[in-house]
Amino acid sequence: MSRRTLLRGAALGAGAVALPSLLAACDSGPSGVSLGSNASDAVPKKAFAAAFAAYEKKSKKTVKVNTVNHENFQENINRYLQGTPDDVFMWFAGNRMQYFAQKGLLADISDLWQHFGGFSDALKKQSTGADGKQYFVPYYYYPWAVFHRKSVFQEKGYEIPKTFDEYRALAKRMQRDGLVPFAFGDKDGWPAMGTFDYLDMRANGYDFHIALLSGRKSWNSPQVKQVFDLWRGLLPYHQKGANGRTWQEAAQSLAQKKAGMTVLGLPHPGQQFAAADRDDLDFFPFPEIDPAFGRDAVEAPVDGFLMSKKARDKSGARELLTYLATPAAEDIYLASDPNNIAVNSGADTSAYTPLQKKAVQLVSGARQISQFMDRDTRPDFASTVLIQAIQQFLNRPDDIDGLVNDIERQKKQIFAAG
């Protein structure tokens, strides 16, 4: 084989690879709605595909899904929305959605909302922008709680702690029994936020927590210092080296019965359990700290859909959103991804696993629902200040004063920037 034939072969090969994608790129005519998806993991990707297929069958229209890696989708959202975004795209409820609504990048769907049924007032609030208009179609949610293995609790005779003192005492006992009380990994920067959120909501209440995250309360206040102080008291019971461990590795140590408990969201630990052990997974609500606030607040991030302001097929996008707001659309999704809970009260819960049923109970009993630290505050504050601050706290838990002053100074700059 001469060099020339080799080159020719390579060129032909490259052409053969490039041509279909070029043709596909030309094929973006007006037929059908385009949908930007961040569901790059196998299970949700398949579940969403089923839901969209059902819509295509029902409406005889096509949905063109562009799936992007979950993390990359989030990181590029700013430029995505200003470039040529898809008509409909997946996103999160709360402040993290309101931020983009405020920038005028989202389409107002208040008129669609008037015909939606089965969404609670709390959900409507999470779907509403700062201007009082609705932008978001909620799809599913997943509560955060303290996860553990039933068999471990039974075998060692542990009781579910209701108060913070019981929680700490249980941790102490687990340590004596040779278990790591809390499996814990914060390498990705966000998993530890869940623990902070719960400590703050239990010690200072939901209203303070939300005010703090929206920049109205100061971070160097005694309340926030108390939260970090409570956390510091628990740190000796947490798995060491959290900043070097992913949440997946942390959940695995729970699955391997090396650790006793972990604070995570509903879809997280289950993925790391072998199928046979999944029934052994259970959770309890984060214990009470101040009786005035009890266990009223539950952290339950809502995922759903938005329509971009620049949508080309506006009527198609609105029709798709209307379909996605129905209980049937949620049922199809959850049939393939049993790690979440449907938001619509009309959704079919008969096929739920016991864990899902318990999660529904937890959320329906909640008096307030928070999203998550990085969804309840500005994206720039969460990603450039809070992630780093919490990791720093985990490295050096003793300098709380310096830490909260650092956060407060940066908060003032970021929130002043508008």
Place this chain on the structure above:
Amino acid sequence: MTAARDGERKAVPNTRARRAGRRGPRRHTRRDLAVLGVLLGIPILLDLALIWGPTLASVGLSFTTWDGVGDITWAGFKNYDNLFTTYPQFWPAVRHNLLWLVFLGVFAAPFGLLLAVLIDRGVRFSRFYQSTLYMPVVLSLAVVGFIAQLILSRDQGALNAVIGGRNPTDWLGDPGLNIWMVLLAACWRHTGYVMVLYLAGLKSVDPTLKEAAAIDGATERQTFFRVVLPTLRPVNVIVGVITVIESLRAFDIVYAVNKGRNGLELLSVLVTDNIIGEAGRIGFGSAIAVVLLLVSMGFIVTYLVQELRGEERR
């Protein structure tokens, strides 16, 4: 084709002779000037549009506040003030970039030279060593980052599995330790690169120089430092330049390990965090980029000045 070329060849000396006769020595015809203008003009325009344009735009943006969507507002030196006084990641990032430079310059580059000399002298299996040591260079730093994680992860890494013990070291999670581990991985790659460059240089050193030195009674060490190394000057320059470039643009390996947080902050990562991520603090991120630009300029200017002076001396 050949006819045209022949015509050209004939035409050029003719015109030149005629003009030279009429107006004294003039070196460029009008057509030469046009060709020169186009050939130089296009790269200059590209350079202005693709390099200096964005650079100046960044410098301009660094004095503003902008979220990438709304209005751009003038902020004066506020971004810089915030950067130097209240951004906790800034000074660690500067330190890490400089540490990177020192580490690669003081350890990786000389070690690469040592390996090159050893291989050049023909140790046994030198081909094998050569390819083994060069292999990491083919890998992107992001891949090196993943390899580092496979080996150094606290709970599931290969190293801790070998060492064992009840209290495993957190190689990549301990903020006092992880920068050294990452530097080691970066070194592993950089050494191979430097080695290959020196190897090529050593092959081109005239052996008669060494012979002459030996006849003059120079020891091996003297021969190397006084004769061989100075003749390697062009390679030294290249190695110096790539070392500076590598350490200032370092990014992928720390980003692969933990997104450049928790002890692995670098200026390039801070720029990315603030501008590319969900954050949209474009003015602030540009200020960090300008600092990085100034640091790079410092090295480039020093290097150019030295180069030009060196040329004059010779």
